[in-house]
Structures are given as C-alpha cells and as structure tokens.
Amino acid sequence: xxxxxxxxxxxxxxxxxxxxxxxxxxxxxxxxxxxxxxxxxxxxxxxxxxxxxxxxxxxxxxxxxxxxxxxxxxxxxxxxxxxxxxxxxxxxxxxxxxxxxxxxxxxxxxxxxxxxxxxxxxxxxxxxxxxxxxxxxxxxxxxxxxxxxxxxxxxxxxxxxxxxxxxxxxxxxxxxxxxxxxxxxxxxxxxxxxxxxxxxxxxxxxxxxxxxxxxxxxxxxxxxxxxxxxxxxxxxxxxxxxxxxxxxxxxxxxxxxxxxxxxxxxxxxxxxxxxxxxxxxxxxxxxxxxxxxxxxxxxxxxxxxxxxxxxxxxxxxxxxxxxxxxxxxxxxxxxxxxxxxxxxxxxxxxxxxxxxxxxxxxxxxxxxxxxxxxxxxxxxxxxxxxxxxxxxxxxxxxxxxxxxxxxxxxxxx
Numbered sequence: 441x442x443x444x445x446x447x448x449x450x451x452x453x454x455x456x457x458x459x460x461x462x463x464x465x466x467x468x469x470x471x472x473x474x475x476x477x478x479x480x481x482x483x484x485x486x487x488x489x490x491x492x493x494x495x496x497x498x499x500x501x502x503x504x505x506x507x508x509x510x511x512x513x514x515x516x517x518x519x520x521x522x523x524x525x526x527x528x529x530x531x532x533x534x535x536x537x538x539x540x541x542x543x544x545x546x547x548x549x550x551x552x553x554x555x556x557x558x559x560x561x562x563x564x565x566x567x568x569x570x571x572x573x574x575x576x577x578x579x580x581x582x583x584x585x586x587x588x589x590x591x592x593x594x595x596x597x598x599x600x601x602x603x604x605x606x607x608x609x610x611x612x613x614x615x616x617x618x619x620x621x622x623x624x625x626x627x628x629x630x631x632x633x634x635x636x637x638x639x640x641x642x643x644x645x646x647x648x649x650x651x652x653x654x655x656x657x658x659x660x661x662x663x664x665x666x667x668x669x670x671x672x673x674x675x676x677x678x679x680x681x682x683x684x685x686x687x688x689x690x691x692x693x694x695x696x697x698x699x700x701x702x703x704x705x706x707x708x709x710x711x712x713x714x715x716x717x718x719x720x721x722x723x724x725x726x727x728x729x730x731x732x733x734x735x736x737x738x739x740x741x742x743x744x745x746x747x748x749x750x751x752x753x754x755x756x757x758x759x760x761x762x763x764x765x766x767x768x769x770x771x772x773x774x775x776x777x778x779x780x781x782x783x784x785x786x787x788x789x790x791x792x793x794x795x796x797x798x799x800x801x802x803x804x805x806x807x808x809x810x811x812x813x814x815x816x817x818x819x820x821x822x823x824x825x826x827x828x829x830x831x832x833x834x835x836x837x838x839x840x841x842x843x844x845x846x847x848x849x850x851x852x853x
Contacts, residue, residue, distance in 0.1 A: 453481055630698055637705035644712035650848035651719060653835060658715045661790035661836060718789040720765035720842075721849035722811050724831045725818070729756040732828055735841040741825050750839040751794070751832035752846075758827045759817035762795050765833075765845075770807045770815075779830065780822025783815045796830040797822050 457480040463472040648655055733753035740747040768787035776782040779796035783803060786792050799819025803809060820827045833842040 453477055457481060457484075626695075630702065634698070634702050634705070637702060637709055640709050641705060641712065644709065644716055647721075647848050647851050648712065648716060648719065650844060650851070652840070652844045655712075655715075657836070658719075658789055659711060715789050717811075718766060718768070718787040718791050719845060719848070720787060720791055720793045720833055721845050722763070722765040723846065723849065724763055724765050724793075724795060724829060725754060725756060725760055726763060726812075727756050727760050729754045729760070731755075735843060742823070751796075751830050752842045753828050753830055755826065755828045756818055758819060759799055760829075761814045762798060762816050762818055762829055764809045764811055764813045764815055765793050765831075766791070767810050768793075768808075770803045770805055770809060773801050773803050773805050773807075776822070778823045780824060781816065781819065782822075785809060785815075790836045792834040794830075794832040794834070796832070797824045797828060799827075 454477045457477045459477055460475045460480075461472045462475060463470055465471075645655060648658065731752060732755045733749055735749060735752055737746055738749045739745070762783075764785055766785075766787045768785040768791075770783060771786045771792070772782065772784035774782065776796070779794070781796075781798040781801055783795045783798065783801060784792060785795075795815055797819055798816040798821065800817040802814050802816050809815070818827055818829050824830075831842055833840050833845055
C-alpha cells in the first residue's frame, strides 16, 4: 500500500518534472547534460528548505528584535522609575536634614535661652542671699533675732506633672512638655521671690510708717550718711539701667524685665531693713516698769509750771538694766547738765537715742553696741525727783515722741 502510494507520487512528479537535457554549443561542438526528475525534485526541495529556513530565521530575528525592544522599553521604564524614586529619596533626605538642622538650631536657641535664664535666676538668688533675703521667708529678718510678724504670701497653684498631657511616647511632645515644665519652674521661682519681696516691702513700710516719719526722709538720711562715709560717689544710675546682676540684661525681654523688677524690690527690701534695724524700736529696759511721765507738755515737777517733756519716763528699781533700743555707736557717755549720767547712741539713718539719770555707766564713747545690750543701771542723777529712766528719741536733730517707735516695735518680735 505504501509502495503503491509512493510509486504513484513518484509518477506524478515525473510527469510534473520530466527528464530534461540541456545543450551547450561552443566552437562548433555541441554538448549536453541531463537534468533528471530526481535532480529537479532535489533542487526544488533544497530551495524550499532554504526558503523555509530563511523565513524562520527572519521571523526569529523579527521576534527577537521585538522582544529586545520591549525589554529595552521595560528597562528604560525601570530606570526612569528608579530615577524618580531616587530623586524622591534625595528630596526626603534633604527635607529631613533641613528639618533636623532647623530643630537643632531651635533647640540650641532654646537651650541657650534657658541657660541664660537659669544663670540670671541663679544670680538673682545669689543677689537675694547676699542681701539676706530668702524667698521662703514670710517676713523680713532683722538683726538680733527679731522677725517681722506677717502672713506668708499665698502659695501658687501646684503645677501638674511634666508629662501628664498625653505626650508620653512622643519625643517631640516630651521635649515640649519638658520645656513647658522648665518655664513653669522659672515662673514659679520668680513668683515666689516676687511675692516674698512685695510682702516684705509692705511689712517694712507699714512698720516704718507707724513711727510717723516719711520713708523718703529716712532713706535719704541713710543714703547721705553712706555717701559721707568713705568718700563714695559717682553718676546716678537708675536700678532699671544698672547691670547689678553681673551682666547686662536686655530690658526689652519680659523675663529680664521681671528679674530686674524683682531685684529692684530686693534692693528696696535691703534698704528698708537697714532703716528698720537702725530705728530705735526696742524697749530700753526688759524688767517690770511703770511709765511715770509721757512725751509733750506737762507740769514741771520742780517749777510747777507748764513745760515741754522731750521724752518718756520709766520707773523701776535702782540699778535696773538699761538697754540699747537699736544697734549703733555710743557718741556720748558721761555727765550732762540736767540729765545726770547720760548715754547717747547714734543709730544711723538720722536716729539717735538718749538715756538719762543713770546710776552707773557700762559703756564708753566710741563703743559699738547691739540692740538689747546693757548701757548702765537706772538711777536718780541730775535733775530728777526719784529713780527712773528718761528716754529720748531724736531724728535729724529733732526730738520725737518715743511712744510712736515703741508702738511700731510691738509689730516686731
């Protein structure tokens, strides 16, 4: 069957491609060669095979070219996407660096500001300590253990915890909360110092007003005395313009302006405390006594005529200790006509006290005495009718009613 099909096919090819002769004539000679059916079929098959191969190769090359173009396009797209992402990353990096630099600069400025504020606060507290002013004190401390009696300034509202605002876990929030806490601490310290200084100033002014004198006169007398001792002087520099804390403060900054104001109050406290310390507010004796004669007009015990009594008379036993009403320097100790044995003390700020009719003297001229120090014993020397102390208070060369100073002294213990 197969042979018959092959034989039929071969016969069909022989009819289609019969044997042929190709003649060639050259120089009168004729030659030929035969082209058989097999040769024709082989040539046709070879040509077909070559055509098929060329077609396949061409198609392959075209397909490869298409694949290469698609691959190149995908590669170009990938490169472009990479470039975009790289630019985005670089932009994000630059933004992060700029943000960090900004935050670093801001932190550096904030840290520097808080360092300056803490340094200013430290100087303020050192300044207050140098003036012996404590922010915890409810009232001014005076020499000799005397303390002004006054209510303490109200406590400020307790501050909440630094991280109670829900910022836990957020570094920036924690930093901001800590900054807010530092600001609260600074304001709290300033408020305490300011409240204490204001309260003490008011206490001091109130006590000095009880003496009946003008504060300006007392302070002016004290400044004049200080200027006259040691040859000091110089141009007037207002407290708001002075670098009294050791460094120039920018007055336009609210914090520095507040510190300057508090320091000014502390200077006033120091000045008023010095004036109050110099004021003769203490009792000239600490034993049981009677006040036998007051200050002002009275009937003179010798002439029985109206006369001016320039002091207070206190009666007690002979030799009762007579005490200095305030610290100062003894400027007179001896016999004075009409007064008998007398001690006179200069307390500064224009204040002087006189203790007359003493039986004994325990001090000499030039001695420095403290408040409450014994000056002598009560007696009956000079123009006197019985054992007693004649006590006088002077300010700027004029005698004053000692009762005012003793009344003011009731507010000092």
